[in-house]
Amino acid sequence: MAQALFSPFKIGKLTLAHRIVMAPLTRMRAAQPGNIPQSINVDYYRQRASKGGLIITEGSQISPMAQGMPATPGIHSSAQIEGWKAVVDAVHEKEGIIFLQLWHVGRISHSSMLSGNLPIAPSSIVAPGKAFTATFERMPFETPRALETEEIPAIVEEYALAAKNAKQAGFDGVEIHAANGYLLEQFLHSSSNQRTDQYGGSIENRCRIVLDIAAVVCEVFGADRVGIRLSPYGIANGSSEEDPMTLYDYLIKQLAALNLAYLHLIEPRASGAGQEEVNHQNVPLSSELFRAIWPNTLIAAGNYKPDTASAAVEAKQVDAVAFGRLFIANPDLPKRVEKGAPLNAYNRATFYGGGTEGYTDYPTLEQVK
Numbered sequence: 001m002a003q004a005l006f007s008p009f010k011i012g013k014l015t016l017a018h019r020i021v022m023a024p025l026t027r028m029r030a031a032q033p034g035n036i037p038q039s040i041n042v043d044y045y046r047q048r049a050s051k052g053g054l055i056i057t058e059g060s061q062i063s064p065m066a067q068g069m070p071a072t073p074g075i076h077s078s079a080q081i082e083g084w085k086a087v088v089d090a091v092h093e094k095e096g097i098i099f100l101q102l103w104h105v106g107r108i109s110h111s112s113m114l115s116g117n118l119p120i121a122p123s124s125i126v127a128p129g130k131a132f133t134a135t136f137e138r139m140p141f142e143t144p145r146a147l148e149t150e151e152i153p154a155i156v157e158e159y160a161l162a163a164k165n166a167k168q169a170g171f172d173g174v175e176i177h178a179a180n181g182y183l184l185e186q187f188l189h190s191s192s193n194q195r196t197d198q199y200g201g202s203i204e205n206r207c208r209i210v211l212d213i214a215a216v217v218c219e220v221f222g223a224d225r226v227g228i229r230l231s232p233y234g235i236a237n238g239s240s241e242e243d244p245m246t247l248y249d250y251l252i253k254q255l256a257a258l259n260l261a262y263l264h265l266i267e268p269r270a271s272g273a274g275q276e277e278v279n280h281q282n283v284p285l286s287s288e289l290f291r292a293i294w295p296n297t298l299i300a301a302g303n304y305k306p307d308t309a310s311a312a313v314e315a316k317q318v319d320a321v322a323f324g325r326l327f328i329a330n331p332d333l334p335k336r337v338e339k340g341a342p343l344n345a346y347n348r349a350t351f352y353g354g355g356t357e358g359y360t361d362y363p364t365l366e367q368v369k
């Protein structure tokens, strides 16, 4: 079953054994204080590692100001690097491949998590909806502070430093999170970016910070170990863009010129899947729209099931498919798909925060028998 998913493919010079990728999944279970990956995180990733399979970690804040939810892991302190090292080693022991997702949330945060500072953003425009506070409460988002022009190169530099830290932890590569309404998408989209300097206005200007970051991260890791995640037509976290086709056509072509190893697209039908069950109708299929202008590996995510993922690979619409919610509930997802075995159902109540329940206690096939 789902035969097309079980053939090798390449990410840069790395050869992957199958096309079932673990999507980046925030789980808010890092050790406190310090947002440090800990032993239950090691167990969780070890369980989900497979020989030649790609894991993309949960979003990991590149700096203290980049954090948007409590207990998400960072990649800016030496303790965090050590914590991640144990995760990487566990995945490598199973001959898996692991990329770290570099994350800055921008306005999708709360001052209680930022030493009392207001969240930062391209413009002083509040996001709709509710933030998590440092104590897991939900409060309306605060109006962010617009970044000064002079502050932006320092943020680019934070990405470079975070990539260096990821390299030191032993990661095989990194994925730049430029999707889902977080800082980089806030710069990309006109609804959240009303700047009048070289980082706002024209499409070229709105894409500038993303391309600057991609360039410095490629310098650290080599372009063949860098991917990027985008969500064209996405609406997560109050995101919206009036002309996505023109914007993403330009951006993806520029990223292609940098020769990034892969492009990871979130299908808009699944926009906001982290918050609620969604299947948006009458929305474009991003992997179909942008396949033609992306020369390297294309990964897509969003409401894929084993049969639809296999069909998408077979049709050469994508090279690999990332699974989010199904990977939460099925630590041995690739094996189950290969065997056509039944899948465990996920429990949304335990997605965010807590301990091992709903995290490392989903059974493998062997444990069910």
Ligand SMILES: Cc1cc2nc3c(=O)[nH]c(=O)nc-3n(C[C@H](O)[C@H](O)[C@H](O)COP(=O)(O)O)c2cc1C
Pocket (backbone or CB within 6 Å): 023, 024, 025, 026, 027, 057, 058, 059, 101, 177, 179, 180, 229, 266, 270, 273, 274, 275, 301, 302, 303, 304, 322, 323, 324, 325, 326, 351, 352
């Ligand atoms: C609990 C949860 C946490 C998520 N965290 C992240 C994240 O840290 N970074 C990211 O890019 N996407 C994140 N997402 C989005 C998923 O990577 C994925 O795109 C989405 O769940 C749709 O795929 P699925 O239908 O296979 O679940 C998250 C989704 C869920 C359900």
